Amino acid sequence: MKKVEIVGYKRADLGKTAAQRLRAEGYVPSVLYGGESQLHFYAPAILFRPLLFTPDVYEVTLNIEGEIRYGILQDTQYHPVNDALIHADFLEVVEGKAVTVDVPIKLTGTSEGVIKGGKLNQKLRKLRVKGLSNEIPDYIELDVTSLGLGKSLKVEAIKAGGFEVLSSRNIPVVSIDIPRALRGTLRAE
Incomplete structure (x- = not known):
């Protein structure tokens, strides 16, 4: 699989208002699941461009405040009017576990x-x-x-x-x- 890196930040507030504020600032609220624990984070929307506009499958290196995890983009949600990315779900790649x-x-x-x-x-x-x-x-x-x-x-x-x-x-x-x-x-x- 091809590889790409996304640098992001952990989310402290997980509510709807906090997510809307992040989107207004140009960030995409995201979640990484499937491993030992879920990780809620946000990253600049521009970093998602190589993942979205291609038919290829990427293994994503997630650098969240210095913590390195690996994932595969599983699901995305878009705004119904302007087609902006509003949420992304990543499945964590765990050694020895099938995806x-x-x-x-x-x-x-x-x-x-x-x-x-x-x-x-x-x-x-x-x-x-x-x-x-x-x-x-x-x-x-x-x-x-x-x-x-x-x-x-x-x-x-x-x-x-x-x-x-x-x-x-x-x-x-x-x-x-x-x-x-x-x-x-x-x-x-």
Whole structure:
């Protein structure tokens, strides 16, 4: 997994008014859970940018007043009108304890069906996996070279190494759709 660092400060007041004041000052109230104890903290909103606007999964180094902890961004909440980040939840990465994350799927190769005029349709962009944080890859690579017209690859085609795939095995990941213009010519053959 890729890594990023967020420097923050412990929260003394956990109420709604204190959280609103922090947001007005440009901070994001956050919580780290899943370890020995919960840690409530706040950090500047600008530090969350690499985590939010990417499909990648990051292991976050949380430096909270000199105390170093590791986590994975689990959930975010946004303002309903201006889409500003108003809260973030982190799952603490504990040595030897499995984590559940969504890993992006990267397609490689040029499909036979696309060469013949078909349209590549990626139906699943992320795959839910569970495993130790050091064994979860940055992305899952799926080769589509042998995919013909009207064919699809399902989750069961993905080889899991060191992690467990939690997504349903029957969900199609990618398919080659036959365009309307080609449908008539394929029936004639």
